[in-house]
Amino acid sequence: MTAPATTPTDPTRVDLGLRAVVITTVVGLLAAVLLALPSHHDDKARTMSGSNPVTPGVFTGLGFDQCLAPSQAAMTAWRRSSPFRAVGIYIAGYSRACRSQPNLTSTWVAAQLAAGWHLLPITLGPQASCQPRYPRYGNDYRISAKPAGDYAAARSMGATEASKTVSAAKALGIVPGSTMFYDLEGFDYTNAGCRESALRFLSAWTVQIHKLGYRSGVYSSVGSGVKMLERQRLSPLPSVVLPDQLWLARYDGKANTSSPEYLSDAGWAGNRVKQFQGGHSEKWGGVTINIDRNYLDLRTAPKPPAPPATPTPTPTPAATPPAPPSAPVESHCGGVKVDLPAYVAIKKPTPTYRPPMDQVLALKCLLRERAGFRGVVGNGFGPALVTAIQSWRKARGMRVNAVWTRAMWMELLASGARPTLRPGAVSKDVRDVQRALNAANLSAHLPVNGTLDARTQVILRLWKARVGLKPGGVVAQSAWRLLAAGRF
Incomplete structure (x- = not known):
């Protein structure tokens, strides 16, 4: 942008439009x-x-x-x-x-x-x-x-x-x-x-x-x-x-x-x-x-002015397109929300730190459904969860403490026998891909809708690039393995 206001010495002068970008490192x-x-x-x-x-x-x-x-x-x-x-x-x-x-x-x-x-x-x-x-x-x-x-x-x-x-x-x-x-x-x-x-x-x-x-x-x-x-x-x-x-x-x-x-x-x-x-x-x-x-x-996001209305004929019921396929609705632990826009590292509370409650509840519920956790889901980050995390880490040769990491989220969400998923796939396995990608990329904020749609494919491509997989919108066994390994 080149925007001098009135004089050559004006402090508002801008000269972006005449410049070219200089990029010194674009390899890898x-x-x-x-x-x-x-x-x-x-x-x-x-x-x-x-x-x-x-x-x-x-x-x-x-x-x-x-x-x-x-x-x-x-x-x-x-x-x-x-x-x-x-x-x-x-x-x-x-x-x-x-x-x-x-x-x-x-x-x-x-x-x-x-x-x-x-x-x-x-x-x-x-x-x-x-x-x-x-x-x-x-x-x-x-x-x-x-x-x-x-x-x-x-x-x-x-x-x-x-x-x-x-x-x-x-x-x-x-x-x-x-x-x-x-x-x-x-x-x-x-x-x-x-x-x-x-x-x-x-x-x-x-x-x-x-x-x-x-x-x-x-x-x-x-x-x-x-x-x-x-x-x-x-x-x-x-x-x-x-x-x-x-x-x-x-x-x-x-x-x-x-x-x-x-x-x-x-x-x-x-x-x-x-x-x-x-x-x-x-x-x-x-x-x-x-x-x-x-x-x-x-800070404000008013709705854009609507374009002028264009009269259109009312479609007949036969002309109405069918609804797109969707994965079956899921319910977890009596209504606990396990589909989060991001899955972050959490640890045992301290005087200066409190883990986000939505993360705690989702973790306890998923551990109950997938790893045999027997504690009460709704009572916060208590001793039962500490023990469960320590046992998880010990079984995998990790340092034993009460920290649950993003990589651990990915393993919990993506491990086990899984089918190859192709663009447009609709299933509970796609939900787990979306959850795991939300743990791998905290900016993704993928809707967990169970459909391998266009937005999910974009985030999948970005993740594949980071971990060295071939590009594409297919979730093959190689992708499942790296998701379950916590690679991000």
Whole structure:
């Protein structure tokens, strides 16, 4: 993103759009395996995207952005080692520096969302009419400053760009309800025609984004685009619609979303992102990337505006598709919840530590069902559970203590004779795969529905890459063995 506000020395200057990513370490088994996944928008990739969550969703914390989408190996290394959990990606716009995005596919998007990343899709299309650095290529354009029809030409350009963006988002598996951010680089705020045409462009962008079922976001310098939008919020013109989320560029080095000189606290509260540090290289997990740093404060998640209703004929009962197959409903230990979004290590309580009760109850119930535990399930982490854990560890040659680890969860959930499972399989064994993957990957949060569906296959592929198995959505005997061995 390149967003100087009004002067060359403005502290809000950003220059991501002109930079390329620098990655110094992209080798290893994980990269080799994941690069074998489909790299094009094939039918399988589109199917995988169907269960993707809305993005960026509700999130407070650090993020980064850079022009070129990093490789899968880089994203995996940074997910493990860095403080970042959000990443900006350029998905559309003829004016972006990274027109070619070799890593950015629907498979890549699904994998990042499954790993817990919050994605901020960015479009860098037509820029303000007074922006001197554009057009960049000659076949990209600046926003029309013709005032006729309340800047009708600019509005038309904004609506067109929104439609292109949503098409790109859908091809990547980014689902409706997600926020599409328009990158409006810094411009001369005092140029009235430039400013007002840009405002109408963004208004039309927002209106069209809403019609297509997505949320609208705008990135810009606090001294130009943000100032312009805040002015509209405080003194609204009836013909202008504001975006849902605001991403401000303010290089003050402060990891917050504040810029009181340009934006009051009431403006877009709970719906802000701030780019607070410009281009620099950071190294995490052995991988160096040149990034901008951001802080996200996205605490509200209003429903996106519904697209206009389209009358459709009422289907006849014969035309109603059959319900997809589902695994039989299970009940455990009189109603104990054993299907958890994550299975974490727990130990005997101490004066400063209390194990999560849902983990304790699930463990005692599963031990009763699978390992002959005879203690009372509902009385907490008591002596009977301590004895059971110590016996389990001793039988496996482990150090005898009262710690139950993630690897032990995996063994409990995946051991025993198991069938080979193929994509689409529906059974209680699939439930155990999903549970074991939730122990292996604490960010997976797989629904334990008993169906080897697209989302489960994404998490399965990521786990296989980490443990050195061949990629694919099949749970063969080799996979069962490593799950039961607690490999993650």
